[in-house]
Amino acid sequence: MNHIPSLLVFVAACFSVHSNTVPCDNCCYNCNGVTTQEECNLITKCGRHETCYVRKKTERKLNVLYESGCLSERVCNALHTIQQGTVGKRDHEAVLTNCFDCCSSNNTAPCNRDLCTPNPPKLPPGYKICYSCSGVEKPEYCERTITCTTDQSCHVHAKMNFLYDALRYDLGCQSKSVCAALERL
Structure with a gap:
C-alpha cells in the first residue's frame, strides 16, 4: 500500500481589533x-x-x-x-x-448582547471579543466568539492541504509575543 504524505502549508496572521467586539453585517x-x-x-x-x-x-x-x-x-x-x-x-x-x-446591527457588532441586562458587565480595558473556530472553510463562516485578554490578539491561521486542495482556517486568541514573531517571518 502506497502512502502519500499530505503537504500542508501554514499561514498565520494576527490582527488588532480597534473595538472590543467582532464586526458582522446583520x-x-x-x-x-x-x-x-x-x-x-x-x-x-x-x-x-x-x-x-x-x-x-x-x-x-x-x-x-x-x-x-x-x-x-x-x-x-x-x-x-x-x-x-x-x-x-x-x-x-x-x-x-x-x-x-x-x-438592529447593520454593519456593526451584534447588538443584542446587552439587551434585557440592566447593568451589562463591561469587558476589562484591553480585553476584546474575537471569533473562535477551528477548520472553517472561510473566516466569515465562523459563528463562535471568545474573549481575549490584554496580552492576546485576534488570530487567523490558514492551513492549505495541497493533496486535497483544501484551505481551512482556525480563528481565536493568540499571544501578542507569538504574533510579533509571526510578523518578523
Missing part, C-alpha cells in the same frame, strides 16, 4: 437557555428582513433564562407595540417574560 448572538447573555458566544447571520432580539424569562421553577437570535422586523415591531401588556405576564407554559427587546 449578525446577532443566538442562544437559548443561557443564564446570562454574556454566556452566549454563538453568532448567526440574520435574513434580509430580520433583526436581533433578546427575551429574558422566568420559568416555573424560578430559573431566569435568556433566549436570543434573529426575528422578523415585523414581529419585533408588533411585540414592541403590545409589550406593555405582555411583559410580566405568564404564557401557557407558565413562563414569565420579564423583558423582550429588539435591535
